[in-house]
Amino acid sequence: MAVSSNDVKMKSAGIGIALTVNGRAHRLELDPRTSLLDALRELLHLTGAKKGCDHGQCGACTVLVNGRRINSCLTLAVMHEDDDIVTIEGLGKPEALHPLQAAFVERDAFQCGYCTPGQICSAIGMLAEARAGWPSHATVDVAAEGTTLTGAEIRERMSGNICRCAAYPNIVAAIRDIVEGVHR
Amino acid sequence: MRPFTYERATDPRAAVAAVSRTGAKFISGGTNLLDLMKLDIEQPSHLVDISRLPLKNIEELPEGGIRIGAQAANSDVAADRRVRTRYPVLSEALVAGASGQLRNMASIGGNLLQRTRCPYFYDTAAACNKRVPGSGCAALDGFNRVHAILGASDACIAVHPSDMAVAMTALEAEIELLGDQGARRVAIDDFYRLPGDTPHIETVLQPGEMITGVILPAPPPGRQGYRKVRDRASYAFALVSVAAVVAAERGTITAARVAFGGVAHKPWRSVEAERILTGQPATMANFRAAAEAAMAQAVGRGHNDFKIELAKRTLCRSLAQLAGELRRQL
Numbered sequence: 001m002a003v004s005s006n007d008v009k010m011k012s013a014g015i016g017i018a019l020t021v022n023g024r025a026h027r028l029e030l031d032p033r034t035s036l037l038d039a040l041r042e043l044l045h046l047t048g049a050k051k052g053c054d055h056g057q058c059g060a061c062t063v064l065v066n067g068r069r070i071n072s073c074l075t076l077a078v079m080h081e082d083d084d085i086v087t088i089e090g091l092g093k094p095e096a097l098h099p100l101q102a103a104f105v106e107r108d109a110f111q112c113g114y115c116t117p118g119q120i121c122s123a124i125g126m127l128a129e130a131r132a133g134w135p136s137h138a139t140v141d142v143a144a145e146g147t148t149l150t151g152a153e154i155r156e157r158m159s160g161n162i163c164r165c166a167a168y169p170n171i172v173a174a175i176r177d178i179v180e181g182v183h184r
Numbered sequence: 185m186r187p188f189t190y191e192r193a194t195d196p197r198a199a200v201a202a203v204s205r206t207g208a209k210f211i212s213g214g215t216n217l218l219d220l221m222k223l224d225i226e227q228p229s230h231l232v233d234i235s236r237l238p239l240k241n242i243e244e245l246p247e248g249g250i251r252i253g254a255q256a257a258n259s260d261v262a263a264d265r266r267v268r269t270r271y272p273v274l275s276e277a278l279v280a281g282a283s284g285q286l287r288n289m290a291s292i293g294g295n296l297l298q299r300t301r302c303p304y305f306y307d308t309a310a311a312c313n314k315r316v317p318g319s320g321c322a323a324l325d326g327f328n329r330v331h332a333i334l335g336a337s338d339a340c341i342a343v344h345p346s347d348m349a350v351a352m353t354a355l356e357a358e359i360e361l362l363g364d365q366g367a368r369r370v371a372i373d374d375f376y377r378l379p380g381d382t383p384h385i386e387t388v389l390q391p392g393e394m395i396t397g398v399i400l401p402a403p404p405p406g407r408q409g410y411r412k413v414r415d416r417a418s419y420a421f422a423l424v425s426v427a428a429v430v431a432a433e434r435g436t437i438t439a440a441r442v443a444f445g446g447v448a449h450k451p452w453r454s455v456e457a458e459r460i461l462t463g464q465p466a467t468m469a470n471f472r473a474a475a476e477a478a479m480a481q482a483v484g485r486g487h488n489d490f491k492i493e494l495a496k497r498t499l500c501r502s503l504a505q506l507a508g509e510l511r512r513q514l
Binding site for chain 2 (some may be wrong): 014027031032033035055056059062068069070071074075076077079122125126129132133134135136137139140145150155156157158159160161
């Protein structure tokens with residue numbers, strides 16, 4: 001993949017790595033201590049993913065790596081060479097929102113908005129997990145085929161994302177709209 | 185965070201060789217290690233990244249068991265069809281732990297090796313024999329509501345936080361290890377150590393050894409279930425949990441496996457409860473007798489006294505549910 005022109009260096013430079021974010025390849029030289037979250041925010045200036053707790057407890061830093069949701073604060077950037085990383089910036093634009101972004105706006109699924117990028121990235125990962133038939137703690141029979149995303153299932157599967165404003169009912173409603181095909 | 189150097193291992197033997205240098209540690213999912221490094225509790229000077237080693241497969245074994253590669257993600261194991269149908273207690277335990285994001289990151293080996301810990305282990309201003317051997321234990325006379333009631337010592341009353349390892353204990357899993365002396369297997373019950381006077385040593389893993397896989401023997405007969413009691417409905421550690429397997433014929437229990445989480449420095453197998461149950465009618469009185477036997481040696485430290493009764497009731501509820509499911513199956 002072509003390396004972009006916006007090469008970035010950190011002062012206490014250590015390791016040179018290639019990072020692919022939102023389909024764009026970057027060449028970074030960074031201290032091995034740099035979390036993926038800090039690399040995204042401080043080096044690539046993708047400030048959508050937020051630093052809430054920095055310990056994997058709040059989910060505000062959630063991004064998609066190879067299609068799966070993870071806490072970008074609890075992983076090192078150097079561990080993600082050649083991975084396909086998608087942040088909220090790679091999902092939609094103000095003039096062309098991702099359906100989940102549109103659903104969050106329509107359902108007023110936030111107040112301050114700080115947790116929202118993490119909520120939306122997490123929901124995208126969660127919906128893919130449900131489509132793949134993954135069970136959850138809310139699933140009565142883990143051996144059963146298929147998953148129906150009830151309100152209880154959505155709340156359980158989204159429990160890694162905290163909303164300090166407690167917009168939970170509207171977050172669940174926005175995700176349900178996507179499940180039920182209101183937004184396409 | 186303290187500085188460290190980083191390398192990515194390309195094969196298991198190279199990883200074991202790489203970690204032999206002083207101050208080196210393996211990193212896999214990183215969810216526990218990086219959390220503790222940010223707090224200056226873990227202080228490695230070199231990290232050997234084993235997350236890309238070809239140890240992610242789940243394979244069926246000729247004797248009817250399965251082998252789970254140590255680098256498989258918690259979420260992949262929980263969702264595996266063979267695990268869900270033949271070892272549902274393991275799938276249930278995995279989805280009862282952590283969050284969706286963490287389960288996607290955390291490996292099976294890393295889950296086993298997450299630190300046995302308590303809030304005072306995290307509090308660098310408090311005494312903790314696990315963090316600083318010989319410094320004392322602030323939990324003994326502190327806020328010890330979440331702490332151990334079985335197998336603890338005057339040096340440490342922390343509990344092992346894994347749900348997965350409790351299910352694996354009930355399933356009699358074996359841990360597959362690789363070191364510079366070669367490979368070996370250890371039964372999970374022997375893998376974890378009680379705190380004694382060396383609570384900073386949590387497993388029998390030798391320096392430089394790596395977990396390469398987990399072997400699950402063919403499923404034991406009967407119904408399996410994992411029941412977890414915690415302060416909130418999701419994304420919290422267990423106050424008490426029970427992994428149980430019960431087989432019965434015409435209302436009489438023919439075989440039982442019982443393991444507790446949240447009660448000890450390691451997943452707590454109760455052969456005492458299993459012995460009481462086997463050969464007896466599946467009645468609440470017998471479930472209660474098994475629970476009394478399981479907790480006969482339990483000791484509270486004040487705030488955690490409630491855990492003794494909670495563990496008994498959680499076992500009774502779990503056994504009643506499994507026995508009920510068995511009756512409905514007939």
